[in-house]
Amino acid sequence: MPKTATRPALVQPVAKSPTGIQGLDEITGGGLPRGRPTLVCGGPGCGKTILSMEFLINGARQFDEPGVFLSFEESVEDLAVNFASLGLDPRPLAARKKLALEYVRVEPSEIQETGAYDLDGLFIRLEHAIDSVHAKRVVLDTIETLFSGLSDTRVLRAELRRLFNWLKTKGVTAIVTGERGDGGMTRHGLEEYITDCVIVLDHRVVDQNATRRLRVVKYRGSTHGANESPFFIDESGLSVLPITSLGLQHRVSPGRLSTGVPDLDAMLGSKGYFRGSSILASGSAGTGKTSLAGYFAEAACRRRESALYFAFEESAAQIVRNLGSIGLNLEPWVRKGLLQVHAARPTTSGLEGHLSAMHRLIEERKPRVVVVDPISNLISVGTSLEVKAMLARLIDFMKVKEMTALFTSLTIDDAHPEGTDVGISSFMDTWLVMRNLEVNGERTRTLDVVKSRGMAHSNQVREFVLTGEGLKLLDVVRHEGRVLIGSQRAAYAPVAPVAPVARRSSGKRAPRP
Numbered sequence: 111m112p113k114t115a116t117r118p119a120l121v122q123p124v125a126k127s128p129t130g131i132q133g134l135d136e137i138t139g140g141g142l143p144r145g146r147p148t149l150v151c152g153g154p155g156c157g158k159t160i161l162s163m164e165f166l167i168n169g170a171r172q173f174d175e176p177g178v179f180l181s182f183e184e185s186v187e188d189l190a191v192n193f194a195s196l197g198l199d200p201r202p203l204a205a206r207k208k209l210a211l212e213y214v215r216v217e218p219s220e221i222q223e224t225g226a227y228d229l230d231g232l233f234i235r236l237e238h239a240i241d242s243v244h245a246k247r248v249v250l251d252t253i254e255t256l257f258s259g260l261s262d263t264r265v266l267r268a269e270l271r272r273l274f275n276w277l278k279t280k281g282v283t284a285i286v287t288g289e290r291g292d293g294g295m296t297r298h299g300l301e302e303y304i305t306d307c308v309i310v311l312d313h314r315v316v317d318q319n320a321t322r323r324l325r326v327v328k329y330r331g332s333t334h335g336a337n338e339s340p341f342f343i344d345e346s347g348l349s350v351l352p353i354t355s356l357g358l359q360h361r362v363s364p365g366r367l368s369t370g371v372p373d374l375d376a377m378l379g380s381k382g383y384f385r386g387s388s389i390l391a392s393g394s395a396g397t398g399k400t401s402l403a404g405y406f407a408e409a410a411c412r413r414r415e416s417a418l419y420f421a422f423e424e425s426a427a428q429i430v431r432n433l434g435s436i437g438l439n440l441e442p443w444v445r446k447g448l449l450q451v452h453a454a455r456p457t458t459s460g461l462e463g464h465l466s467a468m469h470r471l472i473e474e475r476k477p478r479v480v481v482v483d484p485i486s487n488l489i490s491v492g493t494s495l496e497v498k499a500m501l502a503r504l505i506d507f508m509k510v511k512e513m514t515a516l517f518t519s520l521t522i523d524d525a526h527p528e529g530t531d532v533g534i535s536s537f538m539d540t541w542l543v544m545r546n547l548e549v550n551g552e553r554t555r556t557l558d559v560v561k562s563r564g565m566a567h568s569n570q571v572r573e574f575v576l577t578g579e580g581l582k583l584l585d586v587v588r589h590e591g592r593v594l595i596g597s598q599r600a601a602y603a604p605v606a607p608v609a610p611v612a613r614r615s616s617g618k619r620a621p622r623p
Contacts, residue, residue: 124331130168133350137335151288152311177247182255342462370405373583377568393544399518410479411443418477426451554596
């Protein structure tokens with residue numbers, strides 16, 4: 111019998127409510143499950159309440175979905191003051207009937223477990239709040255306080271299930287926050303099994319550096335990112351930046367821009383870097399990485415393009431002064447606002463804090479050129495893997511905005527400089543290696559292009575000098591099959607063909623050899 115073609119069943123995707131939180135909607139594939147409860151759990155200070163309030167405020171502001179925030183721990187006044195400091199003041203929305211704030215005081219010491227336990231009183235109050243603003247979103251913060259006086263596990267499970275089913279029947283998208291338990295995700299160890307989506311927040315300290323992590327543990331009916339993603343909280347709220355949130359869908363430009371050093375431009379096809387590309391200049395101490403970065407930023411300012419310089423080793427005044435010794439005068443560009451230097455010690459914040467500050471300044475300044483000097487110092491506040499993940503997010507972020515970025519990196523082994531940067535060099539479009547070689551009792555600086563994607567580039571190792579007149583690449587001098595550098599170059603001084611020139615100037619023809 112002939113086989114009949116079967117039509118594939120149509121997949122009905124789970125309806126979702128976008129959170130409006132940067133990065134979280136990418137991880138969850140569009141937001142939280144619409145009309146279903148989501149559990150957000152974690153220890154103290156990890157950001158549960160902030161995430162929940164931002165979910166409500168973004169819903170009211172961006173998606174015209176009013177919300178209700180029911181707190182069992184903080185009063186309405188305390189909530190308003192605390193969130194106003196993060197730019198999430200709920201009071202204006204409450205005045206416009208877009209948000210309802212409720213506080214239910216539950217004191218465990220005043221609760222005596224007698225008779226049947228039910229939540230009818232809570233349902234009545236919550237339903238009134240929902241109806242008063244026609245809420246589409248609800249937050250309960252935190253669930254442990256509500257059930258703190260209940261010890262019977264069977265009753266607790268039944269009431270939890272009843273609460274979540276009631277929220278579903280109301281058709282609201284709910285967040286229920288819970289405190290992290292000793293052996294489970296929550297103190298009771300029940301909520302994670304009866305909710306449709308579970309998000310775990312973590313606030314950890316490693317080597318005296320605090321960092322926050324977010325992970326979607328489960329999401330019924332939807333695919334989602336399962337890896338831990340760092341997030342940060344600043345004056346603009348909460349932001350999650352997973353490494354997959356930007357991807358490789360950015361546009362590319364055929365345009366080129368100068369490195370600021372004409373001889374280096376010549377090594378890169380006589381046109382310099384591609385616009386929107388990422389460049390790595392690596393080398394040991396004293397090889398001239400900051401000088402090269404300074405030329406790059408100064409060239410952008412001369413083109414009347416804004417430049418943003420992130421310094422993790424020197425202050426802004428020190429960078430301006432030191433680069434002045436090689437003929438780079440950055441002070442006029444700083445005064446005109448074309449160049450901004452943001453200097454900070456890596457130890458002043460964790461990786462998420464630095465990433466937050468960099469994103470914020472890039473969004474505010476909208477530079478065409480960015481310098482990060484040096485990225486190797488960030489190892490002091492994170493592991494190599496964490497720094498690599500941070501740089502991947504930062505590079506993708508700037509590529510999407512078509513910004514050209516130059517990163518410097520300090521290497522330890524000058525004999526094998528390529529081997530020390532393999533972890534980050536794969537992200538870069540152009541990689542310059544700078545060395546400080548000791549030959550014949552003197553140090554000589556060299557530069558070469560290890561790679562430069564999409565363009566023809568020089569394979570020569572060029573000697574360069576830093577003088578009061580600037581950075582200058584010296585011509586290659588060969589003798590007996592060897593390239594001479596440093597004092598060897600000076601010792602080998604071939605006789606210049608000056609005689610023919612002199613004869614031409616006197617009007618006499620030179621005799622044939």
